[in-house]
Amino acid sequence: MKRSALIVFSLFFVMLLVPQRITAQAIPSKKMEKSSSKISKTADELSKSLDENDESKIAQNYERLANEFLNNGDNAKAEEYFKRALNSYTKLKLTEDKTRVTRSLAKAQENQKNFGSAIKNYEKAGSLTKDAVEEKINLNDANRLKNQSDPASQADYVDSNIDLLKKENKKGEVKEAYVQKAQNSLQLNDKKVAIESxxxxLDYTKNKPEEAIKIKNEIAKVYAEDNQFDKALLISEKILAEARKNKDYTTEIKQLQSLSSIYFEKKEPEKAISSLKEAYDLSFQKGNSAEAKKSLSSLVKYYKTKGQDKKSMALYEQFFDNFDKLIHSDTTLIDAKTFQITEEKIRQLEKEKTLKDELISKKNTFNYFLIGSVGLLLLLFMFIVKALYSIKIKNKEIALQSLRREMNPHFIFNSLNSVNQFISENKELEANKYLTSYSNLMRNMMENSNKDFISLDKEVEQLKKYLDLEHLRFEDKFDFEITVDDSLDPERVFVPNMILQPHLENAIWHGLRYLDKKGFLSLRFDVKNEKIIVTIEDNGIGLTKSGELKTKNQKIYESRGLNNTKERIALLNELYKKEITFRIVEKEGLESGTMVQIVFPLIDKI
Structure with a gap:
């Protein structure tokens, strides 16, 4: 009795110990060695990407790791890593990836019967996508879960998804939809449709043997539940034979366990026990502690129901005696331990990444503040410079207007003297005619007084009116002619305002009126090399002789007039960048007189 009690106590301790180690190590019993290797490899890749702080690779590796867990039935782990992938894709603002991962997250939650969360995520995936078909597929899944209590309604959503997924050629999801249809059919107690589904x-599991085995075992279960044991056994035995052929020991052990279940349902316990013992022995040989425990539990349960306590105690003793050897040879536990270490490293790297991100965020905030401050200072500086420039331009414009208006008083004074002269000579008709022309001219000058450039036709019109006035007064002293190049369009071409009139006035008052004979004044507008050449030419007494005859006031006025012209041209060049040039020369040779030439670019827009 003491020995039996000791064994029972020891086995109780062992049975507690084994599940704890397996559970804490990411339930490796549910993985084949190949799958465990994939998970470890993906976990290593994730560690590297976390160490490099590459958000894009981190997101991809989280998703890959989650998919590995999902494929191996560890839905809790899959959900955990899908959520992390989703956070990373959200940071990267990758909507398409967010949509895909949100749907995968919903599947993991559905597998855990967490239907509320699954529904929300299916709906979220539907709202995120821009593809109408994808939206419909996700909403169908959400509605399917909402109708848990109505399998008939669920069938409609499943069928709709099968059609949509086929059109989209999503083979993996078509397979899942058919499995859902089979499960739905079983709820409706339609085993025939379930098997067909x-x-x-199965047609969508090519090159995916693990998935094919799962589905075949589900078919075998349906046959067994329908008491079609021969069909169930045939399927299970075929899977077993294939596993033995491929030396796939994990599948072989699980298949022996499945066979035992069918034999128990068929009421053939001897064969069931034989399959379980074979599974138990093979588990020990291959160092699979999880499957050994599972087989042992099934055997002990059967023996207890039959009251065969000695046999169950013998199994406990055997298990206990070989326990150390089993644990040391169990590669799945080693892989699980390796993954546990890697996962701890991942957690540490995630913490470090969070700290790095916080530091980067704070640094970026400071940088943005600094850049913003510098930007504001630059804007302020630019505003001040612009304001100063505007003031400078405005001052130049005011100066230009002032210089332009400076010429008007002398012209007005001369004009009024002419009127006075006509009146004193009792030439009332001439005085009236002169005043009428003068008023028209002054009105035109006032209208254009605030403009730096006016159209050529307006300038010619204004100058002609001025020359007409002077000709009326000095009729016997000169004739004049205004010539415009035929290639110029007077309405579209612009010229500087009030630049020419002072020089026409000088030609008349200081050159032509002193002649003993009738003189001639010519004003020409020519075009050459995209430039307008304005020439004012007279055959008056010339600059030298005129200077000798001038009074002191006349010399001051003429000097001021020339300076005025030069200053206005300089200001126009600064304001409009037109490169206007000006020169005045005295004619040489037999004919006396003066020539003024002003050159500026062809201007068709101001």
């Missing part, structure tokens, strides 16, 4: 799902 499982068989259709």
């Amino acid at each position: 499982y068989n259709k799902a």
Whole structure:
């Protein structure tokens, strides 16, 4: 009795110990060695990407790791890593990736019967996508879960998804939809449709033997529940034979366990026990502690129901005696331990990444503040410079207007003297005619007084009116002619305002009126090399002789007039960048007189 009690106590301790180690190590019993290796490899890649702080790779590796867990049935871990992938894709603002991962997250939650969260995520995936078909697929899944209590309604959503997924050629999801249809059919107690759906799902498992085995076992279960044991056994035995052929020991152990379940349902316990013992022995040989425990539990349960306590105690003793050897040879536990270490490293790297991100965020905030401050200072500086420039331009414009208006008083004074002269000579008609022309001219000058440039036709019109006035007064002293190049369009071409009139006035008052004979004044507008050449030419007494005859006031006025012209041209060049040039020369040779030439670019727009 003491020995039996000791064994029972020891086995109780062992049975507690084994599940704890397995559970804490990411339930490796549910993985094949190949799958465990994939998970470890993906976890290593994730560690590297976390160490490099590459958000894009981190997101991808989280998703890959989650998919590995999902494929191996560890839905809790899959959900955990899908959520992390989703956070990373959200940071990267990758909507398409967010949509895909949100749907995968919903699947993991559905597998855990967490239907509320799954529904929300299916709906979220539907709202995120821009593809109408994808939206419909996700909403169908959400509605399917909402109708848990109505399998008939669920069938409609499943069928709709099968059609949509086929059109989209999403083979993996078509397989899942057919499995859902099979499960739905079982709820409706339609085993025939369930088997048909499982068989259709099998068509989409090429090159995926693990998924094919799962579906075949589901078909075998349906046959067994329908008391079609021969069909169930045939499927299970075929899977077993294939596993033995491929030396796939994990599948072989699980298949022996499945066979035992069918034999128990068939009421053939001897064969069931034989399959379980074979599974138990093979588990020990291959160092699979999880499957050894599972087989042992099934055997002990059977022996207890039959009251065969000695046999169950013998199994406990055997398990206990070989426990150390089993644990040391169990590669799945080693892989699980490796993954546990890697996962701890991942957690540490995630913490470091969070700290790095916080530091980067604070640094970026400071940088943005600094850049913003510098930007504001630059804007302020630019505003001040612009304001100063505007003031400078405005001052130049005011100066230009002032210089332009400076010429008017002398012209007005001369004009009024002419009127006075006509009146004193009792030439009332001439005085009236002169005043009428003068008023028209003054009105035109006032209208254009605030403009730096006016159209050529207006300038010619204004100058002609001025020359007409002077000709009326000095009729016997000169004739004049205004010539415009035929290639110029007077309405579209612009010229500087009030630049020419003072020089026409000088030609008349200081050159032509002193002649003993009738003189001639010519004003020409020519075009050459995209430039307008304005020439004012007279055959008066010339600059030298005129200077000798001038009074002191006349010399001051003429000097001021020339300076005025030069200053206005300089200001126009600064304001409009037109490169206007001006020169005045005295004619040489037989004919006396003066020539003024002003050159500026062809201007068709101001």
